[in-house]
Amino acid sequence: DLASVSTRADRDDGGWIVNGTKIWTSNAHTNDWFICLLRTTPLEADSNKREGLSQVLIDLHNTDGLELSPIPFLNGEHHFNEVSFTDVFVPDENIVGQAGMGWNQNTTEMAYERGGPDRWLSPFSTVEQLLRETQGTDIGERATELFGELTARWWSMRNLSLSVARLIDDGEAPSIESSLVKEMGTRFEIEVIEKLVELVDHQLTPESESLFQRLLAQCVLTGPGNTIRGGTIEILRSVASKGLQGLPA
Known part of the structure; x- marks a missing residue:
């Protein structure tokens, strides 16, 4: 709190x-x-x-x-x-x-932080590296299918972030909208990591010769922190629900 x-x-x-x-x-x-x-x-x-x-x-x-x-x-x-x-x-x-006026200033600034693409793009480079390393293999075909699915959702998240940016450009403080973007983005990031772990289905190590495996191991270790930065999922849902009811966040 x-x-x-x-x-x-x-x-x-x-x-x-x-x-x-x-x-x-x-x-x-x-x-x-x-x-x-x-x-x-x-x-x-x-x-x-x-x-x-x-x-x-x-x-x-x-x-x-x-x-x-x-x-x-x-x-x-x-x-x-x-x-x-x-x-x-x-x-x-x-x-x-x-x-x-620190509370008002801080909550306004949080709209910039929570609505940005860094809240849902963290695993993107890991997926890119997976495609590079598995091209032409059996797992590569499954990786391509997964990339298509994830890209569609990344595009949706991008449009949501752009809508927050437009509201900020118009001088508004979209705390509800940015909280929802961050809440969805955080859950999506964790889901991407879980899908990648399921796809490769073997022990990960930060010392692997594969850059993809090193990146994925890093995601697994740091992923839980993504649910904390900029507000936990529970806090974000509270901000959005109170805002929609006209209550102070």
């Missing part, structure tokens, strides 16, 4: 003092800056938890009191991090947009 964020920023002379943690921070160990959603107004028992949140820009390399902890994948790769703040000072000019 993003609105329940407890990492806080308390007012200080010329800025804010930040304490707390931010988890699942992508590439914090390689980036120079990142945007963090913080609570800048204390949450009262009877207040709306979506209010009093702000986005701030924080220097990842030249900030006292900031610590990064890696969250490795099952295969040992490092993408996610937990960022801890202990009395971190952030100047006023690092507030992104308007203080207290």
